[in-house]
Amino acid sequence: MNDASFTRAPARPAPQVSRPHLAVRAVSKVYKGHRAVDAVSFDLAKGEFVTLLGDSGCGKTTLLRIIAGFARPDAGQVLREGEDVTGMAPARRRMGFVFQSYALFPTKTVAQNIGFALAGPRAARARRIEELAQLVEIDALLGRYPHELSGGQQQRVALARALASDPEVLLLDEPMSALDARIRVKLRGELRSLVDRLGITTLYVTHDQEEALALSDRVAVMRHGRIEQIGSPADVYHRPATRFVAAFIGISNLIEGRAVAGGIEAEGVVWPLALPAGVAPGARLTGLFRPEHVGIAPEGTGIAGIIESATFLGANVRLGVRLACGRLVLADRPSFEAGGLWPRGRAVVLRPDSTRAVVVADGPQ
Template identity: 45%
Template sequence: MSILIENISKKFGSNYILSEINLEILTGNLVALIGPSGSGKSTLLRMIAGFEKPSKGRIWFSGKNATLLPIQKRQIGFVFQDYALFPKMTIFENIAFGLKIQKKYLKSQVYELLQLIQLENFEKFYPHQLSGGQKQRVAFARALAIEPKILLLDEPFGALDVKIRKNLRFWLHNLHEKLPMTSIFVTHDIHEAMEISDQIVILKNGCVEQFGCPQELYEHPATVFVKDFLDI
């Protein structure tokens, strides 16, 4: 599913968190949102998900106006930094949760997801019995269970140590190549964005400073800010 962000602005009180954002994200791309703290990365992600409504502008999914579409009708999977797993549910039950809500529950589908995240022997475990990396993989599986057209990830590896981060980001890259989804992830890690994304959006003070593939940004930074931010 393609995503078109058209003149999107978001205002809290008298302050603009995002201002006149225009982006076109092609179907199947893995896109990173990066920028300094407070640049509007998570706010933009939450508006695409439907958790926040824009103050101005429109969001289109494959040519259809999704600006005011309810969250449950957006065909979106969302992965949070803190995993947001249900502590009193087993790993199997956590993954099956969204399917049961949508009345699409199939036991075989949950087992397929357990195999996909390489935790097929952990179905009866509880979240507190897993490592941080394992919990994050379960969070991915739960988001994927509903077969989303768009996968949104808000700093999915932010709470993990460096070694686990590196392993999981390549796992995500490989997973993305297997599944037909458009994905957007927020990160503070420039190397992470450069290594695994098809395109990168660099935000500064609520505005798009540059949007392009990693090689383009590295070889042709549009501004001094981009050059300094990428440490070129």
Template identity: 50%
Template sequence: MSFIEISHLKKSFGPNTVVHDFNLSIEKGEFISFLGPSGCGKTTILRMIAGFETASSGSIRVGGAEMTHLPPAKRNVGMVFQAYALFPNLTVAGNIGFGLKIAGKDRSEIDARVAEMLELIKLPDLGDRYPYQLSGGQQQRVALARALAIKPQVLLLDEPLSALDAKIRVSLREEIRALQRELGITTVFVTHDQEEALSISDRIVVMNEGRADQVGTPSEIYNNPATRFVASFVGTLNLFEARVVDPATGRVSIDGQPVVTARDISTYGIADEATVALRPEALTLGGGEGDRNTLTGTVEEVAFLGAVIRVRVRLREARVSLDIFNDPALDLPKIGAAATVSFKKDDLLIIDRH
């Protein structure tokens, strides 16, 4: 049995159901991210695991124990909130030791654990400061230390980095992941930022309107999206409605141009429509040697994005974007020029009809 078992979980607020028959198994020590737009149900599930929301139906088991209707204080979970939620009248040390004090631990044990946590978050000399004297990144480290001080069996993180600037966000997410690996604690992380989820997760749950559209490793989610929603939400993607020409050989037509996919399309019939997708980085300007597919059109836009140059080519009705690594010596295509783009058969994704 998995460490966390969520079975047929449902949550409704009056007539509105925000989580529909949600099921998930999480292994001990695993780092799981819930990824999706605002209102998709990811935070509601996290709050039900914590006990801050009551499930309308279904069950939550942690370590084999039934947790569905237990109050938060009896679940032994640590939670870090988006807005830090530090007590302004307590010092850093007071905030970190708060849960231990409530649990009735003696002063020497609290002091030792607080010192250990301060070392863990690399703020050993800031125990006497108050939250207003810390930067945003430091405050979130303190919030993390407070959640970990009670030695929880599960760590829950509700968009903990969204209030920080980009550079601090990247460094702190790396610290969180390193700490999680060091402690081996089972962690559930909620975010709407696909880069965060892809960079630090063992597995990702992509949420859409209260349901899990896909659960998989970052590589599976990115390279083999199961639905149109996942394909469009995770990463940049070119989506086309293709016409199936020959299911047996994988031949389809994109905007009237024949191409071949290595993916299985045997469930489709001739002339059926199939949603197909191409990542911008899978496309090359020019080429077509060997068994590479080609599409021809006209350059419509060239955008400088720093590390990459994004080129958009208009086919007939459809448009396709491709990324080229930035090179000062690169001879960029001119807007209005004829262009050929090529890609491997393996790179043409088929998005399931559901």
């Protein structure tokens, strides 16, 4: 995106950890006896990009709408730079909102949609509309109507409209869910680049874990109205706090067993793993082994199994290896090896990387 005419911030500001730009404090919301949001608290630093990630019904959109002012919480507070905005009208919160459906006015042009909430002299409004259109690269489309635009173009219009009032916080509710995969990948990179250049604090909602991991400084994984874990993409992927996060983020081999010297014993097999300090021998544990951390060899020492399936994923092939106990273990290999080295039915040995495996907690049910 070319933003030569729009210079709000030359670079993304460093997060101000001492004072959150956006703070959510013990927010709860109940709908017809269902606790949609359950005492959720978290902070965003100025300029930070955080994603609420979870399945449908986990409460992420309800929480976003509470922050925007479109829904009232039953308890808790929303603060912007220390100011309580919980009871404030959406228009006064200095927050821009991009809806999942974009919510464009079908009878208004692109220019009219972008400038809908702008006030002031006509010439100043026109300059601001042109500025924003150039920022999101739709300046050639200002005279068109929403039905004349592609999904990606409509998303850019919705984003420009959300930025028109110069908000301090940008809120986005699954804005790419209706786009095809190729366009989503392109636009998410452009979106992240744009908010970085503007230095704008951003809270993003999605059910797409790949999108969340690619876009975010931090990811908040939600379940049953609560945040199960919040951390960097690397944290939630490599060091999941609970079994649910381990299973939800990425592909997992979850091994339940008991603690023994050197790892976890399950079904007569010892899975190598560095046990946490203080774990007593025989304690019940769950270990996480990602497919990319499970080595495979045609023979030698390791966990014996037979290749049952091979799924081509582009750069990698995902092998399903059936152990003698009946467990299916997934292991990733470079796809150029797939045809010759790893045919279905071949006997192999697995060599899990003990330095990459982690113990995960069961977490709340």
